[in-house]
Structure formats: C-alpha cells, structure tokens
Amino acid sequence: MKSETQTAKAVSHTDEPKTARTLFRSDAMQRIMAFSALIVLAIGFSIASPYFRTFDNFVGILLATAVNGVLGLGVTFIIITSGIDLSVGTVMTFSAVMTGVFITNWHLPIPIGILGGILAGSLAGFINGTVISRMKIPPFIATLGMLNIARGLSLVISDLHPIYFNDTPAFREMAMGSVVGKIIPGFEVPNAVFIMFGAAIIAHLILSRTILGRYTFAIGSNEEATRLSGVNVAAWKTAVYALGGFFAGMGGVLIASRLNSAQPALGFGYELDAIAAVVIGGTSLSGGEGSILGTIIGAFIMSTLTNGLRILSVPQEWQIVVTGGIVILAVFLDILRRRR
Amino acid sequence: MIKVPPAPSSEKEYLLRMDGIYKSFPGVQALSDAKFELRYGEVHALVGENGAGKSTLMKILGGIYEKDNGQIILEGNEVEITSPGMAQHLGISIIHQELNLMPHLTVAQNIFIGREPRTRIPFVVDENTTNEKAMGLFELLNLRLDPTTKVADLTVAKQQMVEIAKALSFNAKILVMDEPTAALTDTEIEELFTVIRQLREKGVGIVHISHRLEELKQISDRVTVMRDGKYIDTLMTSEARIDHIISLMVGRTIYESVPELPENPDQEVSLEVRNLNRGKILRDVSFSLKKGEILGFAGLIGAGRTEVARVIFGADSHESGDIFIKGKQVHIKSPTDAVTHGIGYLSEDRKRYGLTLAMDVKENVAMAAMKKFLRWLGLVDFKKTNERGREMVEALNIKTPSLEQKVKFLSGGNQQKVVIGKWLTADTDILIFDEPTRGIDVGAKSEIYKLLNDLAHQGKSIIMISSELPEILRMSHRVLVMCEGRVTGILNAREATQESIMKFATMRSEAVLVTEQ
Numbered sequence: 001m002k003s004e005t006q007t008a009k010a011v012s013h014t015d016e017p018k019t020a021r022t023l024f025r026s027d028a029m030q031r032i033m034a035f036s037a038l039i040v041l042a043i044g045f046s047i048a049s050p051y052f053r054t055f056d057n058f059v060g061i062l063l064a065t066a067v068n069g070v071l072g073l074g075v076t077f078i079i080i081t082s083g084i085d086l087s088v089g090t091v092m093t094f095s096a097v098m099t100g101v102f103i104t105n106w107h108l109p110i111p112i113g114i115l116g117g118i119l120a121g122s123l124a125g126f127i128n129g130t131v132i133s134r135m136k137i138p139p140f141i142a143t144l145g146m147l148n149i150a151r152g153l154s155l156v157i158s159d160l161h162p163i164y165f166n167d168t169p170a171f172r173e174m175a176m177g178s179v180v181g182k183i184i185p186g187f188e189v190p191n192a193v194f195i196m197f198g199a200a201i202i203a204h205l206i207l208s209r210t211i212l213g214r215y216t217f218a219i220g221s222n223e224e225a226t227r228l229s230g231v232n233v234a235a236w237k238t239a240v241y242a243l244g245g246f247f248a249g250m251g252g253v254l255i256a257s258r259l260n261s262a263q264p265a266l267g268f269g270y271e272l273d274a275i276a277a278v279v280i281g282g283t284s285l286s287g288g289e290g291s292i293l294g295t296i297i298g299a300f301i302m303s304t305l306t307n308g309l310r311i312l313s314v315p316q317e318w319q320i321v322v323t324g325g326i327v328i329l330a331v332f333l334d335i336l337r338r339r340r
Numbered sequence: 341m342i343k344v345p346p347a348p349s350s351e352k353e354y355l356l357r358m359d360g361i362y363k364s365f366p367g368v369q370a371l372s373d374a375k376f377e378l379r380y381g382e383v384h385a386l387v388g389e390n391g392a393g394k395s396t397l398m399k400i401l402g403g404i405y406e407k408d409n410g411q412i413i414l415e416g417n418e419v420e421i422t423s424p425g426m427a428q429h430l431g432i433s434i435i436h437q438e439l440n441l442m443p444h445l446t447v448a449q450n451i452f453i454g455r456e457p458r459t460r461i462p463f464v465v466d467e468n469t470t471n472e473k474a475m476g477l478f479e480l481l482n483l484r485l486d487p488t489t490k491v492a493d494l495t496v497a498k499q500q501m502v503e504i505a506k507a508l509s510f511n512a513k514i515l516v517m518d519e520p521t522a523a524l525t526d527t528e529i530e531e532l533f534t535v536i537r538q539l540r541e542k543g544v545g546i547v548h549i550s551h552r553l554e555e556l557k558q559i560s561d562r563v564t565v566m567r568d569g570k571y572i573d574t575l576m577t578s579e580a581r582i583d584h585i586i587s588l589m590v591g592r593t594i595y596e597s598v599p600e601l602p603e604n605p606d607q608e609v610s611l612e613v614r615n616l617n618r619g620k621i622l623r624d625v626s627f628s629l630k631k632g633e634i635l636g637f638a639g640l641i642g643a644g645r646t647e648v649a650r651v652i653f654g655a656d657s658h659e660s661g662d663i664f665i666k667g668k669q670v671h672i673k674s675p676t677d678a679v680t681h682g683i684g685y686l687s688e689d690r691k692r693y694g695l696t697l698a699m700d701v702k703e704n705v706a707m708a709a710m711k712k713f714l715r716w717l718g719l720v721d722f723k724k725t726n727e728r729g730r731e732m733v734e735a736l737n738i739k740t741p742s743l744e745q746k747v748k749f750l751s752g753g754n755q756q757k758v759v760i761g762k763w764l765t766a767d768t769d770i771l772i773f774d775e776p777t778r779g780i781d782v783g784a785k786s787e788i789y790k791l792l793n794d795l796a797h798q799g800k801s802i803i804m805i806s807s808e809l810p811e812i813l814r815m816s817h818r819v820l821v822m823c824e825g826r827v828t829g830i831l832n833a834r835e836a837t838q839e840s841i842m843k844f845a846t847m848r849s850e851a852v853l854v855t856e857q
C-alpha cells in the first residue's frame with residue numbers, strides 16, 4: 001500500500017460517504033463474499049452427488065477442518081503482522097509427540113499431558129518470536145529453521161516409532177467422543193469440532209478486543225510508526241508467534257487424539273494448508289488486516305473442496321492441484337477488490 | 341487536557357531556546373553553532389534551502405538525533421533529549437511530512453496507540469472510552485472527525501489533523517510541523533491554519549517549516565532563516581519582505597573557479613518535451629533541449645525534476661504529453677527504449693541506481709551496452725570489455741588500482757566517472773545528470789565539471805539537475821526552474837541570479853486547486 005507522491009506517505013482517499021465502492025471494499029463485504037463462495041461450493045457438490053449431502057459427510061467435513069482450522073487461528077495473527085510461520089505443521093507434530101511422551105511414556109494424567117503438549121508448541125512459537133524480533137532474522141527463514149528443528153526433534157524423541165494412546169482410551173474420547181451426541185441423540189458430532197469453534201471464538205475475542213489484537217494490526221499496518229509510538233514491538237511480536245505456537249500445540253493434541261497416536265512423520269505440509277486457509281479467508285499477506293471468521297471460512301472452503309472432489313472420484317493428486325489454483329485465485333480476487 | 345501556560349515572566353519568557361548546536365555526520369557538518377528560540381503562543385517559521393539544516397535541528401529537538409554540542413533549554417530548564425519517547429514526554433511533538441500513522445487502524449486507535457484505555461478484564465481494550473476521549477480532543481480543536489473511521493479512508497488533510505490531535509493528547513507544548521501544506525488544497529490549508537491559530541491562542545509554540553514563503557506571511561509571527569547549517573537571522577514576519585528572506589536563504593557563497601562554458605550551442609533541437617502530465621507530480625511540463633547545450637534544472641526537493649528525468653528515461657510512465665527526439669515523436673515505455681534512442685540517465689543515488697557495486701570497473705562500464713561485447717551464444721568478449729574499460733579509465737581519468745577493482749571501493753568522484761563511462765559506452769547523445777556532484781569532494785567536482793563541458797563541446801545534449809545554485813549558474817546555458825510539478829521559469833544563465841531562481845522555485849500557482857481524482 002505505497003503511494004507514489006513524494007509528500008505524505010499514508011494511503012488516502014477522498015472523504016466520501018458510504019458509496020457502493022467503499023462498501024464493496026469493506027471487510028464485511030469480503031467476508032460475505034467468501035461465505036457465499038462456500039455456500040455455492042456446498043450447493044454445487046450437493047447437486048452433483050447424493051453422497052455429498054448426507055449428515056455423515058457433513059460431519060466428516062467438519063472433522064477434517066478441525067485441525068487445520070485450529071492451526072489457521074495462530075497463523076492469522078502472524079500473517080496480519082505481515083509475518084509468516086512455516087513451522088506450524090511440524091510444531092504440531094512435535095506437540096503431539098510430546099503429548100504422547102507425557103501421557104503414554106511418563107504416565108502423567110491426561111490433563112497434564114495435554115497442557116504439556118500445548119506448552120511445548122508455545123515454547124517453539126516463543127523461540128520463533130525471539131529469533132525474529134531480537135536477532136532480526138526474517139520470519140520466512142526463522143520459521144523454516146524451526147520447521148526442520150521440530151521435525152527432527154519429533155523423530156529423535158519418538159525414536160521413529162508412533163506413540164500410541166491405547167492405555168488411555170479417555171484421550172481419544174476427548175476429540176472423537178461426542179458430548180453433544182449424548183445430549184441430543186442422533187447428533188453425533190465429535191468434540192473436536194466444538195473445540196475448534198471454541199478456540200476460534202477465543203481467538204476472535206483476542207484479536208478484536210484485546211491489546212494483543214490491537215498491536216497485531218498496528219504492527220502489520222505500520223511497524224515503524226508503532227515502534228515510534230512507544231510500543232515494545234519486539235515483545236508483542238514475540239507474543240504473536242508464541243500464540244501461533246500455542247495453537248499449533250492445540251492442533252497437535254487434537255490430531256493425536258483423533259488418530260489415537262502421535263505420528264512423528266506427519267505434519268509436514270500442514271503449514272501450507274493453514275496458510276492457504278488464512279489467505280483464502282481474506283487476510284492479506286502484506287499485513288494490517290484479516291479476521292478469524294475469514295480464516296474459518298477459508299478452512300471450510302478447502303475441506304469442502306477436497307471432500308467434494310473425492311466424492312466425485314477425482315483422483316487425489318488433482319485435488320491438490322485444484323487447491324493450489326484456488327489459493328492463487330482467491331488472492332488475485334482480493335488484490336482486484338482492493339485496488340478498485 | 342491542555343494546560344494553559346502562565347503568563348510569560350522575565351525568566352521563562354522563552355518556551356524554548358536552542359543554543360550553540362553542533363551536529364556532524366560522516367563527511368558533512370550539518371549544523372554549526374545553530375540557534376533557535378520559540379515563545380509561548382507563537383507560530384515561528386523556519387526556512388532555508390535544501391540542506392540548510394532545518395530538519396536536522398528539529399530532529400535533534402525531537403530526540404531522533406543527538407547533538408554533538410550545545411544546549412536545549414525548555415521552559416527555563418536545560419534538558420538532554422535522548423529519544424523520541426523522551427521528547428514526547430517533555431511535550432515536544434513533531435509531525436513529519438511522512439505521517440506516522442497506521443492506516444488500517446481507526447483514528448482513535450491511532451491517537452491512543454500504546455496508551456489504550458482498558459476495561460477491568462485484563463488485556464481487554466475499552467473501545468468506547470477510546471472513542472470518547474478522541475471526541476474530547478476533537479472538540480478542543482473544533483474538528484469534525486469520526487473517531488471510528490479507518491485512517492486509510494481519510495484525506496491527507498484529515499490525517500494531518502489526526503496527528504495534531506495525537507500531539508495534543510500528549511499535552512504538547514511545542515508542535516513542529518514539517519511542510520504541512522505540501523499535499524493540501526487551498527481550502528484544507530485554511531482549515532489547518534484555523535487549527536494552528538487556535539493552538540497558538542492556547543499558548544502552544546509552533547515551529548512551521550515550509551518553503552512556501554507567501555503562506556508564511558499569512559500564518560507566522562516570526563521567521564528564522566538558516567543556511568549551510570548556520571543560523572542567519574530572525575525577523576518579524578509582518579516587517580519582512582519576501583525578497584529579503586530569499587536573499588538571506590541564498591546568501592553569497594564563494595565558488596571555486598571552474599572552466600568557462602563553451603560558446604553558444606547549435607540551434608538544433610535534440611530533445612523536445614510537450615505537456616507532460618503525471619497525476620499531481622508533473623503538470624504540463626514543456627521544454628526543449630538543444631544540441632551541445634547544458635540545461636540546468638533548478639528547484640526545491642519535491643519540485644519534480646527527478647520525476648521529469650525518470651519519465652523521459654522511461655523509468656516511470658506518464659498520463660499525457662509527447663516526447664520528440666531530433667524532431668521525431670518517440671514513445672518511450674522503458675529504459676531499454678530510452679537507451680535505444682540514445683538517452684542516458686545518471687541517477688541521484690548512484691550507489692543504488694547507477695552502479696552494480698559488487699562488480700568491477702570494466703563490468704560496470706559495459707553494463708548499458710552489453711550487445712557490443714557479446715560473441716556467439718551469448719558469451720562475453722572479455723578482450724573487448726577490457727579494452728573499453730581501459731579507454732574509459734584513461735579518457736575520464738578514473739583513479740582505480742585496476743580494471744578489476746570492485747566499484748564499491750572507489751571514491752564518490754571516481755564512481756561517478758564510471759557511471760559516465762557507462763553511458764558514453766552506450767553511445768548516448770542525450771544525457772541527464774541528476775545531482776552529479778553530490779557527495780563528491782571539491783577536487784573531483786572540478787573534474788566532473790570539465791567532463792560535462794567536454795561532452796557539451798562534443799555535441800552531446802545535457803540536462804543537469806542540481807540543488808546547488810552556484811553550480812547551476814556556472815554550468816548551464818539556460819536554467820529551467822520547477823515548482824511543485826510545474827515549470828515556472830526558463831532563464832538565460834547569464835542573466836539569472838540565485839535570487840531570481842529562488843523566486844521561481846518558490847512560486848506556487850495562485851489558481852485555486854481542486855482535489856483531483
């Protein structure tokens with residue numbers, strides 16, 4: 001968002017009442033458009049195949065979105081600061097492995113194990129943030145390094161074997177059981193889905209109502225001006241990346257619960273899906289704007305697409321191609337929308 | 341929130357006094373024994389040419405630079421200002437030309453960034469109180485602003501108001517405004533002046549840095565002139581004449597001798613530009629350049645001279661206007677086109693745009709004309725590049741240990757010669773020099789001037805953009821003066837004086853400006 005003139009640098013437009021143009025550009029409009037895209041997809045697939053529009057399939061989509069959605073929450077904050085985090089996938093795996101170590105190997109109570117796993121993720125995020133703010137290493141490089149470190153540590157700690165939770169069936173119940181199903185018979189939606197929505201609500205509140213959210217936008221909008229205004233940008237940036245690690249940790253616990261095991265070789269590639277969800281949801285890579293709602297919609301668009309294509313027997317490889325194409329299309333549409 | 345200061349007593353008559361300020365940067369003495377003094381409830385204009393030291397002095401006041409020597413006395417107490425935070429704390433607020441705002445945040449959020457009112461829930465921001473407090477500030481200034489508007493949706497004029505409101509929220513006693521009217525329409529300027537007058541009534545001291553001398557007459561009480569980093573004089577604005585202010589700004593500088601200009605150039609026109617327009621940056625620019633002529637481009641920073649050069653060179657686009665070379669119309673869409681038509685551009689910042697610092701002398705010399713140095717399959721003919729490099733080093737007297745010396749190790753003057761060598765190798769006839777002697781010592785400067793003269797003798801057509809008026813007067817056949825994107829005057833160099841050039845350089849158009857889409 002740079003202006004060509006040599007004088008005032010801040011982007012400006014003439015003071016106009018809410019015309020159709022400003023409305024088109026507003027954040028709310030962007031969210032509505034993304035949501036409409038989702039609805040169109042869902043309707044399209046429902047028409048194309050009867051197998052799509054079953055309750056079980058919808059639940060399947062919800063479940064498939066759970067982990068990616070949680071990961072996307074932290075990444076949303078990071079991208080709003082105009083940073084990036086490539087390590088969320090492997091940090092997720094690392095957290096899953098640590099949860100396995102705590103619960104299965106060390107026989108700690110399940111709640112402690114879960115807390116430990118999430119803390120492990122937060123620690124990795126905190127390290128990312130420190131490296132980026134204090135050592136001034138670009139986020140791309142710093143988190144790329146962490147990606148490999150976390151991946152390596154997962155393999156080392158787990159000794160290359162998956163860690164199973166068979167001794168503690170309550171752990172699997174956490175994500176895959178259905179509290180709602182017990183209250184409303186026939187409505188067997190796994191807890192993981194509600195955990196994701198709950199996390200999203202909390203993330204939304206943090207982003208829109210707290211000082212952390214405020215500074216996230218400020219840093220992304222004009223980091224230098226924020227620093228000159230006396231805000232400790234280094235500290236708050238570190239906090240944002242730590243938050244990213246926190247959600248990666250949460251995702252790790254969720255996926256370990258879903259699979260009833262910690263799979264050390266998993267995770268690589270999850271970060272790209274998380275980033276894609278954030279970007280499709282309308283958060284700009286140049287920073288300063290974005291929303292949790294957008295990210296959740298973005299995550300659903302991706303899993304709906306994948307699911308629908310699979311039901312239509314499109315080979316898996318092509319699904320990935322389509323997802324990549326959608327990301328480019330979404331960002332392009334967003335750039336157009338902004339420029340107009 | 342604004343504390344009205346007590347009536348001035350004899351000890352605290354001055355709100356601010358800066359005395360004996362010295363500041364140097366590597367290679368340049370930016371300030372020598374600079375002074376400045378500000379009273380309560382005064383609008384004090386600070387004027388001077390580019391590089392006179394006004395910004396440096398104010399940045400020291402604002403805690404952005406540290407002075408080497410001197411005193412700052414604020415309300416009777418000596419202070420050491422070591423950081424921007426401290427300056428703000430002391431009640432000094434600077435509004436820079438590039439506004440320090442976060443465009444995605446709202447007005448109120450911008451004003452209270454770092455000091456957000458909180459609710460009782462930890463970490464949660466109290467948005468309503470933030471907006472209310474902002475409204476309170478606006479009332480003090482009679483501003484009509486919605487605190488919930490995103491800053492990006494405001495005009496530049498309103499954004500400036502936000503900065504002023506922010507300064508007020510810090511109980512600013514001193515407000516420094518750097519070129520505040522540069523981007524405003526006439527109506528907006530009036531609104532700004534109304535606000536400034538209100539602040540003055542409240543006892544705030546305002547430093548108004550501007551090149552627009554007629555405006556200063558309207559708004560300022562006193563005006564201080566600086567030149568070459570030194571304090572020159574302070575005048576009561578009501579008694580000062582603009583001519584007098586200009587002569588103080590420009591002074592009489594002794595200039596070392598330089599080769600005489602060649603005789604009158606041919607009448608053949610090598611470059612003609614008609615009605616060039618580029619948004620608000622260039623407006624209706626027209627001129628012609630003759631063969632063998634040196635046309636000096638004078639004007640203040642931001643006047644649009646570099647922008648004209650970049651458009652002619654194809655580095656930037658233009659909305660309308662025509663360019664003719666040797667009488668034929670050309671369409672230059674990129675620097676590649678420009679070079680093909682024989683135009684070369686020596687940029688202001690030679691380290692960024694003129695040289696590849698990591699490469700050596702001969703590689704840089706050959707850079708703009710690689711076609712000449714290729715063998716089949718795209719292989720580089722090293723024998724030829726060596727030969728050419730040697731030729732240029734000799735012809736231009738480039739001091740370098742070898743052709744293989746990386747140019748980043750050469751002195752400024754020799755680097756500039758390498759750039760000239762590059763354009764000569766590319767067989768360019770029309771050369772645009774942008775600040776050719778910036779950052780070059782006196783000895784090397786004479787050599788560059790001699791080179792320019794030789795090139796003109798050989799029939800090259802030269803545009804020389806410079807902020808040093810003596811240089812322009814010495815080297816040019818004619819002088820073209822720009823102000824805020826317009827050509828305000830084309831003078832014959834023999835008849836021009838520093839004062840007359842300055843007059844054209846500060847001559848804003850009197851017509852009412854309408855906001856353009």
